[in-house]
Amino acid sequence: MDQSFTKQKIKELRALVSEGDRVAIVLQDDPDPDAMSSAMALRTLLGRNKQTTPLFSFAPVTRPENRTMVHLLEIEILPASTEELTTFDMIAMVDVQPPYFGEKLPRADIVIDHHPGYEGPNAPFEDVRTKYGATATIMTEYLMTANERISERLATALLYGIRSDTLLLSRHVTEDDIQAFTHLYPLANYSMLKLIDRPELPVSFAQILSRAMKRLVIQDGLLVMNLGRVERDDLIVQMADFCLQFEGVEWVAVAGKLGSNLVISVRNYGVGRANAGAAVKSLFGEIGSAGGHRNMAKAVIPLRKWRAAHGTTRDAAIEALLWELFPIEIHRQPESEEARAARNGN
Ligand SMILES: [Mn+2]
Structure with missing residues (x-):
């Protein structure tokens, strides 16, 4: 840990931001724990609060664990828009760099990140340490060097940030990451970390679960x-993940009504022709938003559009229709290289 370099950077950073400046911290789309905790740390380092230094992202947090982190640590992330960002005196970003946002970003003043592959500098203040396993490690170093008090909430967030970016300190981990981790360890709240790892389910979900399991x-x-009507998006996602564990299951499509939408979460094991993203796009792309990766995908369809296309939004009818649509789509998908090789015995 190079404290003299970090000391210099803190000086630079604090000189750049004036007391009355409104600072926006912009995070990558679907912010992850490293990004969120680093933003909290930057706010602390600058001696600011959520009014003077709000957090923004262009796309909200979706992963269940990350949403639990947002909820438990009361992290507020506002939806970003280029017009609104223009009204700020300073734009900072952590765990991401300006080219990521392209035209959407009006300006960049402060950049702290660990991702390689960007040509810099892209901002008057930049600290990019590509050897580090997490931006949260850089931020912990800043806080330690500045002798800032690290609250339990902040320590929990940073610890989780380092842990998730380095897969429990098993991937891209450096001596610095371990040092930061060790420093945060006694300051964090363990029951909270446990809760983030295993998101709580609302008790009412037990009824939905028992009805669903019977069928x-x-x-x-x-x-x-x-599942019919559910109160949270992540219940559909968790159910899809859970169902993929049953013996003999290769594809899962779990649907649920959330607000005025029908949400369909799709999973597969990625064998053979499987492409979940392509499947939902082909099935629902015209009546809703649909997309994803090979192994996980999602469609969000306004119920009124579903009704217009299929005549009804009754739960049993939706399930029956999904049973018709998915097998056709799965078999229609082009065969992958691996599957062809396996079939030919190469
Ligand atoms: Mn990161």
Whole structure:
């Protein structure tokens, strides 16, 4: 840990930001724990609060664990817009660099990150340490060097940030990451960390779960389930992950009504022709937003559009229709290289 370099950077940083400046901290889309905790640390380092230094992102947090972190640590992330960011005196970003945002970003003043592959500098203040496993490590070094008090909430966030970016200190980890981790360890709240790891389910979900489990059917490796109305988006996602664990299941499509939308979460094991993202795009791209990766994808369809396309939004009818649509789509998908090789015995 190079304290003299960090000391110099802190001086630079504090000289750049004037007392009355309104600072926006912009995070990558679907912010992760490293980004969120680093933003909290930057705010502390600058002696600011959420009124004078709000956090923004262009796309909200979606992963269940990350949403639990947001909820438990009361992290407020506002939806970003280029117009609104223009009204700020300073724009800072952590765990990401200006080229990521392209035209959407009006300006960049402060950049602290660990991602390689960007041509810099892109801002008057820049500290990019590509060897580090997490931006939260850089921020912990800043706080330690500045002798800032690290609250339990901040320590918990940073610890979780380092842990998740380095997969429990097993990937891209440096001596500095371990040093930061060790410093934060006694300051963090363990029951909170445990809760972030295992998101709580609302008790009312037990009823939905018991009804759904009774109807559980697997056909040709496919499991389709409509949960009906749910109170949270992540319940659909968690259910899809859970169902993928059953023996013989290769594809899962779990649907649920959330607000005025039908949300469909799709998972597969990525064998053969599987491409979850392509499947939801082809099935629902015209009546809703749909997309994702090979193994996980999601569609969000306004219920009124579903009704216009399929005549009804009754739960049983939705489930029946999904049972018709998915097998056709799965078999329609082009065969992958690996599957072809396996079939030909190469
Ligand atoms: Mn990171």
